[in-house]
Amino acid sequence: MKDKIVVTGYGVKAPKSANIVQFTHHLKKGTCCLDVVTNLLPNGDAMIIGRIEEGLEEYESDTRFKRFPRVTLLGMAAGMEAVKHAKLSHLSDLKVGLFVGVSVGAIGDNIFGGSIIEINNGNLRNVPVTFSHFANYHSITSAIGHYLGIKGITKTITTGCTSSLEAIQDAIVYLKSGMIDAAVVGGSDSVLNEIAAYGFAKTKSITINQGLDDGAVPFSEKSKGFAISEGAGFLILEREADALKRNVKIIGEIEQVVSNNDGVFLYSIDKTGTQMIHALKEVTNGRKPDYVNSQALGWKVNDRIEELASKELFDHCVPYSSIKSMIGNPYGATGVLQVISSFISITQGFIPPTIRTQKDGFEAMNIVTEPLYQEVNEVAITNHGHGGNNACAYVKRYNYSG
Structure with missing residues (x-):
């Protein structure tokens, strides 16, 4: 095995x-x-x-x-x-x-x-x-x-x-x-x-x-x-x-991390989110995680990519959250802090909220805005930013494989 x-x-x-x-x-x-x-x-x-x-x-x-x-x-x-x-x-x-x-x-x-x-x-x-x-x-x-x-x-x-x-x-x-x-x-x-x-x-x-x-x-x-x-x-x-x-x-358990690059000109941004969606699709592999711990940080061009992924892959049924509403964007440390927060939510049974948002302009999404206490077993994580790289991870509750 x-x-x-x-x-x-x-x-x-x-x-x-x-x-x-x-x-x-x-x-x-x-x-x-x-x-x-x-x-x-x-x-x-x-x-x-x-x-x-x-x-x-x-x-x-x-x-x-x-x-x-x-x-x-x-x-x-x-x-x-x-x-x-x-x-x-x-x-x-x-x-x-x-x-x-x-x-x-x-x-x-x-x-x-x-x-x-x-x-x-x-x-x-x-x-x-x-x-x-x-x-x-x-x-x-x-x-x-x-x-x-x-x-x-x-x-x-x-x-x-x-x-x-x-x-x-x-x-x-x-x-x-x-x-x-x-x-x-x-x-x-x-x-x-x-x-x-x-x-x-x-x-x-x-x-x-x-x-x-x-x-x-x-x-x-x-x-x-x-x-x-x-x-x-x-x-x-x-x-x-x-x-x-x-x-x-x-x-x-960290099951998988998938990364790629948008492949666009240095000063350009791929607003379609195609490559990030591909990475998220690969790590989720047809599954619906308990929630997505997302990169969303208050910069609309990034947050709209999260919206596109939510619609295309989950039809807005999977809850989305962003800890950036609490801690901001710590650049190169952001992904690992998302992973750690995901394991905390798995071990302690809650989905961390996206605070301060009224979801204006993002009403169709399933955004968690208050701490939501429930069993959490699997979390998908999204990252994308300057330089065009995208990275998505899938983390899980540990079960002994025998």
Whole structure:
């Protein structure tokens, strides 16, 4: 029998959530973890963000990590929580692979300390020695690996908002091939700065001068864009037989991840959603999941693709939800946080709500807007974003295969 790939641990850093316990609480309550700020855009314009306010104190006070960018610290913290949850130890002695999804990395982090300005003034001495390391995304991954004690296969996946979901896809391939016996896999991103704010404002994809009633609201015709957010999430993946030998609790099963690309011009967007629908159709394989944990984030061009998929594949009968209404869009970490939230809903019996939406313009869809307590056994997950990549996953309640 084909070996199942199971989850034995997870860890989270998300807006207003320093750990899994807090993350679970907010999912169950439908808590808005977003804020409105006026210090990132010109002229005091307002935008909506999701920031992490606690949970990094022990790292920030440790002189070993004083030059580390925030994205790395988030990954270290979430990764360690996952490792402890899975009761893994002596990682350097095991065939463990590390797979990290990163989309925007340390761009704009204060470790760069005005480097561009200094270079333009011809003063190279003021450029931080860390620049070349953390401008290289794989240095972020290797720093996380060093902290966790992983010396085996180490990969960085950077495919936009699908990065961490595609990191899971790669980890599954390595596990099924036998090249590794366990995978520490996830994603981390943090860009709450002027560079990101100006850049995404230019593309008209983020909220500007909208409040939390209207802005960054998934499945809402009124929303003018998404909320820039930061976060990190990590999973421990193992083959079922290995997890059973360790006598560790199995949280659930990841059946499949499918990814593809829209194949359109760099500055274009495929509004038909054809490739994303193909990926979702492949992972669902004719089944109707208990709900779809969707990419919808308040940017209409993305949310309309979710609507097209809902109609074509499920005739709007399957419930849809988006945790982005609570935590915003943490870029490369978004997929793994969707996976973790799906397993929380499976183990604790509820569908997390899409809060703040009135479903205006999306009335035909079956959108869950309040916490819905019921048995959840199977969840489909959708991701798509900049760069044209799409990724969909299918996760399930664990049942012993005998």
